[in-house]
Amino acid sequence: MPEIALVLFVIFIIFVARAIKIVPQQNAWVVERLGKFHATLSPGLNVLIPFIDRVAYKHSLKEIPLDVPSQVCITRDNTQLQVDGILYFQVTDPMRASYGSSNYVMAVTQLAQTSLRSVIGKLELDKTFEERDVINAQVVSAIDEAALNWGVKVLRYEIKDLTPPKEILQAMQRQITAEREKRALIAASEGRRQEQINIATGEREAFIARSEGEKQAAINNAQGEAAAITAVADATAQAIERVAAAIRQPGGHDAVQLKVAERAVDAYGKVASDANSTLIVPSNMTEVSALITSAMRMIQVGGKSSA
Helix, strand or coil: CHHHHHHHHHHHHHHHHHHEEEECCCEEEEEEECCEEEEEECCEEEECCCCCEEEEEEEECCCEEEEEEEEEEECCCCCEEEEEEEEEEEECCHHHHHHCCCCHHHHHHHHHHHHHHHHHHCCCHHHHHHCHHHHHHHHHHHHHHHHHHHCEEEEEEEEEEEECCHHHHHHHHHHHHHHHHHHHHHHHHHHHHHHHHHHHHHHHHHHHHHHHHHHHHHHHHHHHHHHHHHHHHHHHHHHHHHHHHHHHCCCHHHHHHHHHHHHHHHHHHHHHHCCCCCCCCCCCCHHHHHHHHHHHHHHHHHHHHHC
């Protein structure tokens, strides 16, 4: 009796184990009933009919990175390139992933390689380095269209490395070196040209500044000389006016006569004191008085005309 109970307990455990399935998150299990597709189990607790239902396929719904093996591709200008990349895909339809292809991972890998060779064959060598994004997009488009029948969604493809032959690399390096030297020479010539332009501009501005300074200095000198002449003339005119006014005052004529006489006497004294000069003295000293008198008459006539 205990043996029967033990057997029944074991059968019950097996029955429960085959009937209850717990599916993890981001996973999908495909169930077949009597060898035919029945359902797709969602994450959580699921109940099956033992010995009738069975889990045939288990798929992860996470994004899967797939390393695409390196391969040789030939460009449009007949240059060989060693190319390898990485593909990201995700199972979106567990039923098609189970029955659409015997091995969807291998199918996606092979399709990625053939699509990559086709895309690179349409491009020249230089374009393959410049248009990686275009290549990636075209590969994804080509794979994604075919992968729909396999229940797989291709998310993106990235080229990891593009390696041309050694000879091509050396030629590219020489080309880059020549281009950089060309740019350096152009930059140096542009610098010299700009330097000459700056020097010429500076000299022109300095010449203009000097000429403007000389012009302003000449104007200032002329204005200063004119002001000095005007000031001297004004001072002379004022002095003459004061002398004339003083002559018109009472006793002015007498003062002028006295001044003229003093100047005449001083002049004779200076001539007489000079050892190298010859003094001719009038025979009649009254002529000196006559000279003074005639000078006074001229002063009087000038005073009346000014009045």
